[in-house]
Amino acid sequence: MTTFSLEEISFQIILHAGNARSSAMEAIHFAKTGDFDAANDKIKEADEAFVEAHHSQTKLLQAEATGEGKKPTVLLIHAQDHLMTAMTMKEMAQEFIDLYKRMEEIKK
Numbered sequence: 001m002t003t004f005s006l007e008e009i010s011f012q013i014i015l016h017a018g019n020a021r022s023s024a025m026e027a028i029h030f031a032k033t034g035d036f037d038a039a040n041d042k043i044k045e046a047d048e049a050f051v052e053a054h055h056s057q058t059k060l061l062q063a064e065a066t067g068e069g070k071k072p073t074v075l076l077i078h079a080q081d082h083l084m085t086a087m088t089m090k091e092m093a094q095e096f097i098d099l100y101k102r103m104e105e106i107k108k
Contacts, residue, residue: 004059004063006060006070006073006075006076007073007075009056009059009060009076009079010073010075010076010078010079011075011079012052012053012056013053013056013057013076013079013080013082013083014078014079014082016049016050016052016053016056017049017050017053017079017082017083017085017086018082018086019045019046019049019052020045020046020047020049020050020053020086020087020089020090021046021082021085021086021089021090023042023043023045023046023049023090024042024043024046024086024089024090024092024093025089025093026042027039027040027042027043027046027093027094027096027097028093028096028097030042031093031096031097031100031101032096032100034100034104036097036100036101036104039093039097039100040097042093043090043093043094043097046086046090046093047090049086050086050087050090053083053086057083060076
């Protein structure tokens with residue numbers, strides 16, 4: 001297995017989770033203005049960022065499975081916290097989009 005830096009992977013997770021969270025927040029803002037196509041595009045961007053974050057996680061899981069796991073650090077725990085928060089934000093963004101769509105329909 002390729003040698004990897006736990007710190008590097010932690011920062012990759014933080015980076016991609018941050019991108020996903022930003023895209024989810026942008027999706028909410030687009031939905032708020034009634035631009036649901038743009039909102040859905042931002043949700044797709046968030047999903048793509050999550051795929052990248054999960055690729056980084058998979059490296060850690062594979063290392064663990066082959067006995068090459070590394071001791072978790074506070075940085076890794078922080079990265080996982082960012083990822084879980086971003087995932088929650090994306091789920092909430094989808095709910096907001098649905099809510100704004102429903103409000104738009106009621107207005108019509």
